[in-house]
Amino acid sequence: MVKLRPFPVLSPQRVVQGPSRLGGARSALLPMRPRPEPQELLSSWLFRLAQANSQKLHSLSRLIFGERQLWNRDIDSMAGDEVLAALERATGVNADVLRLHTLPSLEGRVYAHHTANSSTPWVLHLGIYHRTRRHCGLQYCPQCLGERPAYLLPWRLSISVVCPVHGCVLHAACPACGVPVVPHRVDMAAHLSKSFPTRFPHTRCHACEVALASAPTVAAPAAVVAWQAVIHAAIAGDGWVQVQGVGAVPLTEYLVVARLWLTLLTFGRRAERLRTLLGMPVLAQSEPRVRSFDVLDVRTRLAAIEHLITLFDGWPERVTAWSRAARLRRTILLQDMQAPPEWYLDALKPLEYVNPRRPLTGPLSWEELLSHAQQGGRRARLLVAYGEGRPVREVARHFGIAPRTVRDLVTRFNQGRPEGPARKTSSFE
Numbered sequence: 001m002v003k004l005r006p007f008p009v010l011s012p013q014r015v016v017q018g019p020s021r022l023g024g025a026r027s028a029l030l031p032m033r034p035r036p037e038p039q040e041l042l043s044s045w046l047f048r049l050a051q052a053n054s055q056k057l058h059s060l061s062r063l064i065f066g067e068r069q070l071w072n073r074d075i076d077s078m079a080g081d082e083v084l085a086a087l088e089r090a091t092g093v094n095a096d097v098l099r100l101h102t103l104p105s106l107e108g109r110v111y112a113h114h115t116a117n118s119s120t121p122w123v124l125h126l127g128i129y130h131r132t133r134r135h136c137g138l139q140y141c142p143q144c145l146g147e148r149p150a151y152l153l154p155w156r157l158s159i160s161v162v163c164p165v166h167g168c169v170l171h172a173a174c175p176a177c178g179v180p181v182v183p184h185r186v187d188m189a190a191h192l193s194k195s196f197p198t199r200f201p202h203t204r205c206h207a208c209e210v211a212l213a214s215a216p217t218v219a220a221p222a223a224v225v226a227w228q229a230v231i232h233a234a235i236a237g238d239g240w241v242q243v244q245g246v247g248a249v250p251l252t253e254y255l256v257v258a259r260l261w262l263t264l265l266t267f268g269r270r271a272e273r274l275r276t277l278l279g280m281p282v283l284a285q286s287e288p289r290v291r292s293f294d295v296l297d298v299r300t301r302l303a304a305i306e307h308l309i310t311l312f313d314g315w316p317e318r319v320t321a322w323s324r325a326a327r328l329r330r331t332i333l334l335q336d337m338q339a340p341p342e343w344y345l346d347a348l349k350p351l352e353y354v355n356p357r358r359p360l361t362g363p364l365s366w367e368e369l370l371s372h373a374q375q376g377g378r379r380a381r382l383l384v385a386y387g388e389g390r391p392v393r394e395v396a397r398h399f400g401i402a403p404r405t406v407r408d409l410v411t412r413f414n415q416g417r418p419e420g421p422a423r424k425t426s427s428f429e
């Protein structure tokens with residue numbers, strides 16, 4: 001528990017021009033300088049800094065950064081050398097230490113490159129609109145917030161779904177009114193002006209003032225809690241995780257593979273069958289406008305991560321088993337990967353021989369073929385049986401034709417000649 005020290009009342013002038021404690025020379029050091037908590041977001045520390053100095057957040061920002069507009073952007077993403085140097089002058093905390101509390105510090109451990117102006121993989125979208133946020137991009141654990149008023153760096157990541165300390169599901173909105181958490185919009189002036197200042201106003205909903213720590217605690221599955229602890233330890237530590245049968249691998253490599261499978265498990269194209277086989281719930285937000293894991297709600301991400309854990313628990317056999325069952329081809333299993341990790345390619349090796357036949361590349365999508373087959377189309381039913389991986393001989397026997405006719409029909413389909421010039425080769429349709 002962090003104790004509030006008594007508030008000294010000070011004006012900006014007094015801070016800048018006040019006598020230095022370091023002897024004579026004028027100092028810009030703030031009187032109250034709480035240290036950042038481990039893993040605390042830079043923005044969260046700024047809220048506490050303002051409060052400790054009885055300042056409105058925006059007054060403190062003006063004092064430290066001048067007229068720079070910081071709060072209409074994502075300060076945890078954008079804080080560069082200038083901002084950190086100004087903070088070092090105001091607080092005495094080294095800029096390199098402060099950098100560890102920003103999202104760019106996760107470069108090389110969570111993502112290969114952090115891009116401040118566009119979306120970075122795993123960073124939840126904030127949907128910044130002027131001074132407010134349209135997406136729930138800042139998550140929190142109500143119990144953590146109740147114990148210490150700090151928002152943590154991993155809470156900004158879509159890979160974070162539970163609190164490894166308290167074993168509960170993270171929240172991403174106000175429990176009372178459902179708006180995203182936007183701590184810098186809390187009117188600190190209102191909280192400071194009361195005779196008994198509100199404790200930690202930035203841990204309240206900016207819209208309805210409910211304490212976020214009062215959000216209900218929802219117990220998370222034990223396997224997810226254990227997994228989250230491993231991932232967070234890797235993020236905060238040396239950035240390596242263990243993969244069964246492989247050994248220690250860089251977290252970035254693990255996350256490249258995890259991201260592909262989490263996409264397949266949630267909305268990946270051509271992976272509907274995988275989701276059906278695993279009983280994944282249909283996305284509540286039917287079709288996210290941005291097709292990214294980083295805009296999905298915490299419940300959807302949690303459900304996908306449970307399956308990801310199962311996948312890695314059975315590594316590498318389960319990758320091939322699921323891929324075969326859901327007919328996921330290598331192109332799908334490697335899509336959007338610039339440099340697939342060697343250990344992942346090794347796991348996919350058995351799949352190279354599983355389906356040597358030609359894929360169906362004809363004018364109809366798989367869904368359209370299925371629909372035709374359901375309506376009784378004989379040719380569509382044959383192509384579906386072929387596409388499902390049934391042996392050609394078996395398909396031929398089932399439809400009472402020669403294996404060569406099956407292959408001819410596939411050729412004609414792939415050439416976009418659904419009717420075919422030589423109807424005499426078969427009596428289909």
Ligand SMILES: [Zn+2]
Nearest residue numbers: 141144163166
């Ligand atoms: Zn917690």
Ligand SMILES: [Zn+2]
Nearest residue numbers: 174177205208
């Ligand atoms: Zn609210």
